[in-house]
Amino acid sequence: MMLHASIEGQNPALPANRHAIILDRLTADGQVSASLLAREFSTSEDTIRRDLRDLASRGLCQRVYGGAVLVSPASTSIRVRATEGSERKQALGRMLATLLRPGQFIFIDAGSTNLAFAHQIPDGLNLTVATHDPAIAACLVGRSGVELLMIGGKVNPKIGAALGGGPQREIASMSPDLLILGACSIHAENGVGAFDFDDAQMKTALIQRAGSTVLAVQNEKLGAVATHQIAAIDLIADVVVEADAPTALTETFSSKGLRVHHAAPASIANEGPRHAAGPMRLTKRVQR
Amino acid sequence: MMLHASIEGQNPALPANRHAIILDRLTADGQVSASLLAREFSTSEDTIRRDLRDLASRGLCQRVYGGAVLVSPASTSIRVRATEGSERKQALGRMLATLLRPGQFIFIDAGSTNLAFAHQIPDGLNLTVATHDPAIAACLVGRSGVELLMIGGKVNPKIGAALGGGPQREIASMSPDLLILGACSIHAENGVGAFDFDDAQMKTALIQRAGSTVLAVQNEKLGAVATHQIAAIDLIADVVVEADAPTALTETFSSKGLRVHHAAPASIANEGPRHAAGPMRLTKRVQR
DNA sequence: ACGATTGGTGCATGATGTTGCACGCTTCAA
């Protein structure tokens, strides 16, 4: 860990080395400051920002105003993560819900976006729903017109769902009509990826079992390449993107034969769930 | 959890990280003072107030005059909050939590009382927790010091948990130290009962596997007789009752060899977080 | 050897996010 002894202000680090050093600093301190790193490497902040953008696109860190932080600090629970960008996730979830057909057997993959989707599932569709995410299951318990199958196993605290050999054996006997695939990266050439090994294995197995697969992605996941590849892009039938998704990327998907669905803009419309009054501060602190 | 080492008065925390640090402080102490935080981050109180407003708008804390306090344990989903509700169940859950020992393997049966208990499980006990209730699992996901085993299967909408042959086979290989048995009836002569056939079968199987069984009951369940008998009363080691439980009934339990634990009265139960002693006095008056 | 290409870098600019302060109002404690 003492590889990169750095004299303040005089570090001739190679570009590739900067990434490693930044990651070290990140795991050590949980955060890095763009301006400090720039001074340390005696480079411009633009270069640091580019590095950070690069790392973030690989899922290795999360950009914030002023620098970057660890992807999922242990202190911020799933519950906190679920509150981030909720309007945009709800919009994606609403569009996903329109793809459902009565009587279908659907499998809902883990993730906060899919949890938002689960809340939007309308009643009376007589669906059979399977999931390995306890939060999604809890949200669907007692919902009329939903028969719920819970996949059990040891719950991975990072992903928030049951992962491993047991769950994979359980789904081996299932043939869902539709798979709602969870948050991961998607790229026209490199296909679909995930950031955790067990999660990737589970997703791979799910895609193989499903009759059709639909994927909802927020803008920051578009065009990113993750550490674990899951499937080629032609295994995905539909993709749901945000209203303001860059057309340059969505066109690469449709040219590959995917159906691209745009969610409604998550504008000021859906403000009301909690305190209607009160000057809420809606500024997002996580960069995109 | 010690990611953000902070030198008093000189914390170079990134703006976005303040949220995580404040949440840490909040869960540790149950309350935070705006002026103290401002000094600690060497920033103005305005910024802290903005942060607090932001967190509160996401339901992660509750603003009070002078700072913020932990949101009362109802911060999960709306559905959960609806079924949870009563302070009496929280009081029972708090007493149940005192019966836990570090390193134990516990199984939590289904039910809203047990969900209230799950919220009260303290951190750092290094427990292994198994449950077949998705709501309870969702509440424990990502909790530090908890290894979570989810029992899968078809979820019974009435009970809100996975029931049937599959789940019973899964638990057949488990030997939990402690079983937190769910809401059912208890009677000194007729033993313990439940109101649903599948649920009763599950509970029977659980009791047989568990090293020890504890049962928390609200007053209305005391002395009642349910439709399906589960076990003789001597299979229960501990029973937790409400503060004002009729002594006539509790004495019949203790005469049978059960340890009877009385929960704190619900009226004062929700007063003050764990650390009563604090230099600052944040009024409980909630801001709007 | 030589020109074209590529990737990395720094700078300028316009846009966006954040912070501290002033001011008037509300709440608290004595």
Added chain:
DNA sequence: TTGAAGCGTGCAACATCATGCACCAATCGT
């Protein structure tokens, strides 16, 4: 009831960001 502390809002100053562009060096093909 009164003084002090806390609070919300608007605003201006400042910091950070994304993008386009020019420049440089290394690489590659001819």
